Amino acid sequence: MKLALRGVEVSAEGAQHARRSWPVRQSLLVRLTDASGGWGLGEAAPLPGYSPENLEDAKNALESVEPAALAQALGASDVWSALSAAGQLLPSAVPSARFALESAALDLLARRRHTSAPALLGASKDVERPLAALLGPASSPTLLADAERAFDEGYRCFKLKVGAPGALEAELAGAAQLRERFGDALALRLDANGALTTEQLSSWEPALAALRVELFEEPGGLLGAAAPLAVDESLQGLNAERAEALWSERAARGVVLKPTTLGGLSHCWHVARRAERAGLVTVVSHCFEGPIAWRAAAALALALPGRAAQGLAPHGALKSWPAPDLPVMRGSLQAWSAPGLGYPAELAFP
The missing domain is CATH 3.20.20.120 (Enolase-like C-terminal domain)
Known part of the structure; x- marks a missing residue:
């Protein structure tokens, strides 16, 4: 299992709440690639001043993931167990990194099974x-x-x-x-x-x-x-x-x-x-x-x-x-x- 990262910065029209705004948003994109060439994408984008961590924290956490441990996590018998096991490879203090890793795992697992991510999670096709x-x-x-x-x-x-x-x-x-x-x-x-x-x-x-x-x-x-x-x-x-x-x-x-x-x-x-x-x-x-x-x-x-x-x-x-x-x-x-x-x-x- 290989994990690649790529940073992205975009303008963010309308990103605001009552006390502050975010004219730009930074994301760290994640790509997982398994031994057979299958792949999945995720995204870590902590919101400055709102999320408990920053983008550098998320990057450091994702770079620490052990490929063998991740591959083992994705071998769980059902999708929710696999996602939970993948997320638990990272500390709870970096929630955006956990979300990115689980998202990439979901994308990869759904593609392996030639189905959509909502369907793999149990959604009906016309929901x-x-x-x-x-x-x-x-x-x-x-x-x-x-x-x-x-x-x-x-x-x-x-x-x-x-x-x-x-x-x-x-x-x-x-x-x-x-x-x-x-x-x-x-x-x-x-x-x-x-x-x-x-x-x-x-x-x-x-x-x-x-x-x-x-x-x-x-x-x-x-x-x-x-x-x-x-x-x-x-x-x-x-x-x-x-x-x-x-x-x-x-x-x-x-x-x-x-x-x-x-x-x-x-x-x-x-x-x-x-x-x-x-x-x-x-x-x-x-x-x-x-x-x-x-x-x-x-x-x-x-x-x-x-x-x-x-x-x-x-x-x-x-x-x-x-x-x-x-x-x-x-x-x-x-x-x-x-x-x-x-x-x-x-x-x-x-």
Whole structure:
């Protein structure tokens, strides 16, 4: 088993949350090649200031993988055991590296079996999942026009970033404008990335109730009963048992799973199954990575049984990559039939 790495840097239009933006995104592409010439691709792209590690950490970890140990891991009897064994070759402190290695392993194993990555993970060939369109800051002056465009493209769930300094009133006004325009034809999610205080959230309660928010991700302070809580970055560094304890303690109604920051496909799978048994909404999402990581996350989303809108609507950074068309149609993620992750090796390693 051989492992090759290649660094990539692209512009990242629209990659931002309430407190910072990322005008460029750096990724470390991974290619595994087995003794028979079979190959698989992965991508490590820790998000600076959000992920627990940096790109150099991911590179060092991936370079430490023992080829013989990896080959043995991929010989496990079922795909989830193989992915878990591959991921455990790396420390949990480098989640993006784990995700990249598991993604490349999934791609390679699916290609060996002449099937797609979603199918190998158990998804049916005609499965699809609705997607949530990330519209950016709720205070954006182009919010309504962006929402009209997304609605025309088939999206029926919108996510807004809130919590920018001094923008609370404008953010509430923007969200209210969307609710008034689209009524109950629209599901609305908010994400503060931990930026709001309990006092600020208390002042929002009457407005939140009127907005009929589907999920409020990582508000920061204590969220009242006006909107269902979803946990996201709070899950970083937690194993499945501790993640379950966290959402139980906070009375969360949803979990957002980012394989780049949580430690790969197999870990997210185990957390998702616990969340589903507890009746929580499960959402797979991205960190503005490239198309290889996006497709690996999409394969996971298609394989999970929940039908909530997933956080994988194509983002601006993907436009900077050479890539085949993404499997998205009318605001929904579609299963694909191409082998593996469906991304050509010659585009990743020209």
